[in-house]
Amino acid sequence: xxxxxxxxxxxxxxxxxxxxxxxxxxxxxxxxxxxxxxxxxxxxxxxxxxxxxxxxxxxxxxxxxxxxxxxxxxxxxxxxxxxxxxxxxxxxxxxxxxxxxxxxxxxxxxxxxxxxxxxxxxxxxxxxxxxxxxxxxxxxxxxxxxxxxxxxxxxxxxxxxxxxxxxxxxxxxxxxxxxxxxxxxxxxxxxxxxxxxxxxxxxxxxxxxxxxxxxxxxxxxxxxxxxxxxxxxxxxxxxxxxxxxxxxxxxxxxxxxxxxxxxxxxxxxxxxxxxxxxxxxxxx
Amino acid sequence: xxxxxxxxxxxxxxxxxxxxxxxxxxxxxxxxxxxxxxxxxxxxxxxxxxxxxxxxxxxxxxxxxxxxxxxxxxxxxxxxxxxxxxxxxxxxxxxxxxxxxxxxxxxxxxxxxxxxxxxxxxxxxxxxxxxxxxxxxxxxxxxxxxxxxxxxxxxxxxxxxxxxxxxxxxxxxxxxxxxxxxxxxxxxx
Numbered sequence: 001x002x003x004x005x006x007x008x009x010x011x012x013x014x015x016x017x018x019x020x021x022x023x024x025x026x027x028x029x030x031x032x033x034x035x036x037x038x039x040x041x042x043x044x045x046x047x048x049x050x051x052x053x054x055x056x057x058x059x060x061x062x063x064x065x066x067x068x069x070x071x072x073x074x075x076x077x078x079x080x081x082x083x084x085x086x087x088x089x090x091x092x093x094x095x096x097x098x099x100x101x102x103x104x105x106x107x108x109x110x111x112x113x114x115x116x117x118x119x120x121x122x123x124x125x126x127x128x129x130x131x132x133x134x135x136x137x138x139x140x141x142x143x144x145x146x147x148x149x150x151x152x153x154x155x156x157x158x159x160x161x162x163x164x165x166x167x168x169x170x171x172x173x174x175x176x177x178x179x180x181x182x183x184x185x186x187x188x189x190x191x192x193x194x195x196x197x198x199x200x201x202x203x204x205x206x207x208x209x210x211x212x213x214x215x216x217x218x219x220x221x222x223x224x225x226x227x228x229x230x231x232x233x234x235x236x237x238x239x240x241x242x243x244x245x246x247x248x249x250x251x252x253x254x255x256x257x258x259x260x261x262x263x264x265x266x267x268x269x270x271x272x273x274x275x276x277x278x279x280x281x282x283x284x
Numbered sequence: 285x286x287x288x289x290x291x292x293x294x295x296x297x298x299x300x301x302x303x304x305x306x307x308x309x310x311x312x313x314x315x316x317x318x319x320x321x322x323x324x325x326x327x328x329x330x331x332x333x334x335x336x337x338x339x340x341x342x343x344x345x346x347x348x349x350x351x352x353x354x355x356x357x358x359x360x361x362x363x364x365x366x367x368x369x370x371x372x373x374x375x376x377x378x379x380x381x382x383x384x385x386x387x388x389x390x391x392x393x394x395x396x397x398x399x400x401x402x403x404x405x406x407x408x409x410x411x412x413x414x415x416x417x418x419x420x421x422x423x424x425x426x427x428x429x430x431x432x433x434x435x436x437x438x439x440x441x442x443x444x445x446x447x448x449x450x451x452x453x454x455x456x457x458x459x460x461x462x463x464x465x466x467x468x469x470x471x472x473x
Contacts, residue, residue, distance in 0.1 A: 015375040062355075069356045070363075076364055079312075083303060092370045095363075 002150070003053045008050025011213060012042020012059070014259070014284055015206060018215035021257035021282035028201035029109070029132050029141045036106020038066040043101045053139065056205035057213060061139050068115045074099040090191040109134050109141065113173070115164045117155060124151035129164060131176055138179040141203045144176050147196040148152055148187065163243065179240035184222035184248050197223040205235065211259035212284050214266055234273040253277065259284050291458070293315045298451050300380070300443060304371060304388070305444045312437045317357035318398070319430040322405045325350035326423040350409035358402040365395055387443055391436045398429040 003011055007137045016035050024031045041059035044050045050061035059067075078099055082091035111133050118126040129146040139189030150269040154165035164172070174184035180200045187195040206213040218233055222242070229241045242250055257264045260281040270277050368388065375385050405422040408415070 062351075065352060066359065067356055069359050072356075073360060073363060077367075080307075080367055081370075084367070089370050089373060091366070091373075095366060239344050284436065 001054055001057075003050045004051065005044045005047065005049055008042055008044045008059075011052070011057075012038060014212035015042070015058070016255040017282040017284065018206070018213055019203070021238065021280045022203075022215060022217050022255060023280060024201070024217060026201070027143065027145060027199050028203060029134075029143045031203070033106065033109050034141055034203065037064070037109040038065075040071060040102050040105035040108065041173060043067065043098060043105060046091070046098050048212075056139065057208060058139050058204055058206060063227070064108075064139055066104060067105075070099065071102045071105075071108065074103050098170065113164065113169055115155060115162050117162055118147070121149060124149045125153045125155055127155060127164075129172055131172065133176055139204075140148070142176075143201045144172075144183075145197075145199040145201075145206065146187075148195070149194040150192060151194070152192045160283060180220045180222045180252075181240040181242050181246075181250050184250070185242065185246060188224070188227055188247050195224065197221065197225070209258055209262035209265065211261040214256055214258035214262060216254050216256050218252060218254040222248055222250045224248045226251060232275055232277060234270060234275045256280065257282055291455075294451055294458075298448065300375075301444055301448050301451070304384075305441060305448070307364065307367055307371060308391075308437055308441045308444065311361070311368065311391075312356060312434065312441075314361040314432050315398060315430050315437070318354075318361050318402050319427055320358045321353045322402065322423050322426040325353040325409055326405060326419040336440055351406055354402065354406045354409055357384070358399070358406060361395070361402065365392070365399060368392055368395070384447070386445070387440050391433075391440050394429070394433045394436045398426065398433045401425045401472055403431050452461050 016038055019031050019035050019038065022031070038059070041063045042050060044063075045066065048283055051063055052058065053060045054228055078096060079100075081096045085096050109132075111131075113128045113129065113131050115127055118128055120126075126149045127146070129144075129148070131144040131146075133142050133144070134140070135142070150168065154189045155170045156163045163169075175186055180198060184195060184198050187193050187198070198221070202218045202220075204216065206215045208214075216235060218236070224247055229250045231239050231241065231250070231252045233239065233252050235254060236252065239252055242248055254275075255278040256266060256270075257280045263279055263281050266279055272277070369392070372385060372392065373386055375381060375388075401422065405426050408419040408422040415463075
């Protein structure tokens with residue numbers, strides 16, 4: 001699906017406002033950085049319009065890539081365009097404005113892993129590991145937070161802070177490829193690790209409403225202290241849930257941010273599906 | 285035309301030539317980078333029979349980031365082509381150097397063909413449509429057009445350098461003549 005330059009800019013503005021309206025806490029990828037990234041991806045190259053991913057209605061992965069590449073090229077291209085702009089070339093002026101807008105939009109979001117020591121306990125190191133992932137094929141943005149105790153104390157210092165030992169980092173990164181319930185089950189099976197809680201915050205997808213984009217965000221929590229499983233996510237399709245006797249419970253909810261004018265329509269849509277998802281509103 | 289006007293015109297002509305030479309150098313860099321990226325991303329991996337058997341991608345499909353390898357130099361080339369278009373628009377508006385315009389247009393056509401071949405290579409790198417023969421074809425076409433583009437670039441750069449040398453010679457002659465006049469005036473005094 002391809003929008004014109006103007007429609008694309010309007011859609012991007014809507015997504016950005018929705019992102020702000022979602023009131024995302026630290027369990028989600030940092031929304032301010034993502035807003036900048038989104039602004040860059042929605043800034044269409046002059047005359048080329050904006051392609052949206054049909055499944056998520058985020059800018060298409062190629063648009064994210066284009067924004068990242070052009071942002072990197074901008075500092076060298078702008079001085080090359082300057083003589084053409086000062087000679088009154090309109091196309092060059094539009095291109096320079098596009099590159100300038102990209103530079104002002106903010107740095108692109110990158111995947112990263114961070115680990116913090118919570119406590120040196122008798123049974124091992126209590127850790128909080130946060131993994132921010134940008135999956136370009138989606139595009140999907142998610143944050144996984146693992147609170148666990150590692151009996152083998154695999155935390156190293158260096159590079160200005162604590163760092164997970166590479167083997168443990170790879171193990172946790174591999175778990176992020178699958179559903180949260182499967183990750184929790186795998187961690188509970190690991191004798192060296194003891195899982196306190198696993199939280200996965202995901203931003204997207206967006207849906208098209210009459211007044212503009214409705215952006216959603218889902219929060220999933222798996223933990224031994226959760227005694228039951230509760231899923232309220234009408235967009236999730238089939239959610240992998242823990243089997244009886246798995247030793248942990250799971251909760252998953254989604255929240256929405258829609259234009260004020262569309263609120264009632266989305267409420268009715270959710271009611272029809274028996275969902276009590278929260279809807280925040282924003283003004284376009 | 286006064287001497288000052290002649291000198292200003294020569295300075296502006298020289299600035300234009302230097303700008304276009306720099307543009308050709310950047311085009312040449314973008315062309316080489318695109319050829320290398322396409323070859324790296326699409327050429328079938330040179331593997332022994334054992335690694336071929338053990339490899340999960342026995343079809344020789346490109347790695348997931350093949351598009352990410354090709355897109356940066358392709359966009360860089362696209363930007364340089366747009367700069368060349370802008371340069372041509374300025375030259376056309378000022379009616380400047382019609383032969384040079386013709387040369388640059390010929391180069392523009394060669395580089396456009398290369399850019400189009402790069403886009404085809406990008407499409408061939410999409411994992412969904414991966415086909416070994418199509419990818420090899422796309423890589424061969426980029427390589428051939430890149431060679432052709434390089435020849436045009438070299439030829440055009442030579443022409444621009446000759447033009448710069450001519451301007452330098454004329455400026456030297458003008459300086460000599462001015463010095464001659466100054467000397468004559470001095471002697472008269």
